[in-house]
Amino acid sequence: KAGVTQTPRYLIKTRGQQVTLSCSPISGHRSVSWYQQTPGQGLQFLFEYFSETQRNKGNFPGRFSGRQFSNSRSEMNVSTLELGDSALYLCASSPGGAGRNEQFFGPGTRLTVL
Amino acid sequence: AQKITQTQPGMFVQEKEAVTLDCTYDTSDQSYGLFWYKQPSSGEMIFLIYQGSYDEQNATEGRYSLNFQKARKSANLVISASQLGDSAMYFCAMREPSTGGGNKLTFGTGTQLKVEL
Numbered sequence: 009k010a011g012v013t014q015t016p017r018y019l020i021k022t023r024g025q026q027v028t029l030s031c032s033p034i035s036g037h038r039s040v041s042w043y044q045q046t047p048g049q050g051l052q053f054l055f056e057y058f059s060e061t062q063r064n065k066g067n068f069p070g071r072f073s074g075r076q077f078s079n080s081r082s083e084m085n086v087s088t089l090e091l092g093d094s095a096l097y098l099c100a101s102s103p104g105g106a107g108r109n110e111q112f113f114g115p116g117t118r119l120t121v122l
Numbered sequence: 123a124q125k126i127t128q129t130q131p132g133m134f135v136q137e138k139e140a141v142t143l144d145c146t147y148d149t150s151d152q153s154y155g156l157f158w159y160k161q162p163s164s165g166e167m168i169f170l171i172y173q174g175s176y177d178e179q180n181a182t183e184g185r186y187s188l189n190f191q192k193a194r195k196s197a198n199l200v201i202s203a204s205q206l207g208d209s210a211m212y213f214c215a216m217r218e219p220s221t222g223g224g225n226k227l228t229f230g231t232g233t234q235l236k237v238e239l
Binding site for chain 1 (some may be wrong): 157165169172215225
C-alpha cells in the first residue's frame with residue numbers, strides 16, 4: 009500500500025498571503041488529521057476530518073481551516089499568513105474506527121513565511 | 123487537560139545496548155491510548171508501538187517494548203540492541219477520548235536519541 013503523501017513538500021510564502029496544503033491518505037483510511045510542528049511549540053493538533061466532517065479541532069485561530077473530499081483526500085488552508093505560521097505541517101491518516109487506530113504520518117510540508 | 127512529559131531532552135547509547143526513554147502522562151480519563159513515534163531528521167513520523175489503557179500486558183513490537191505502569195502513569199519505551207539507524211527524535215503521545223470518537227494526539231516534547239559506535 010502506498011503511504012500518506014503530502015504536497016507540496018516545501019513552500020515559501022510572504023506575510024498576508026494564503027496557502028493550501030494537500031494530503032492523500034492511505035487507501036481505505038477515512039480519518040485525516042493535521043498537526044503543526046515548530047521548535048517552540050512542538051507538535052500541536054490542528055484538526056481531524058472523518059468522512060468529510062470535522063470531528064476534532066485544536067486551539068488554532070480561524071485562519072486555519074480544512075476540508076476533506078469524498079475520496080478522503082484532505083486540504084488545509086491558512087489565510088493571512090503570519091511569520092509564526094512557519095512550521096512543518098504533518099498530515100496523518102488512520103482507519104478511523106475504534107481501538108488501536110494508529111495514525112500514519114506523511115513526510116510533511118515545510119512552510120516558510122517571509 | 124491531558125499532558126505528556128518527556129524529561130530527557132537528549133540521550134546517548136552505545137550500539138547494541140538497550141535504552142529506556144521516559145514518558146509520563148496526566149489524564150483523568152479511564153480510557154486512553156499511548157503511542158510512541160520516531161522522527162528521523164527527514165521529518166516523517168514513524169509509528170513504533172501502541173498501548174491501550176486497558177491492556178494488561180506490556181506492548182512489544184520487535185526491538186521495541188513499552189513498559190506500562192498505569193498506577194504511576196508512565197509509559198517508557200525500551201529499545202533493545204540499539205542500532206545506528208535508531209538515532210532520531212522520539213515522541214510519546216496520548217490519544218484523548220472524545221464524544222465523536224477520533225484521533226486527537228497530544229505529544230510530549232520529545233527525546234533526541236543518539237546511538238554511538
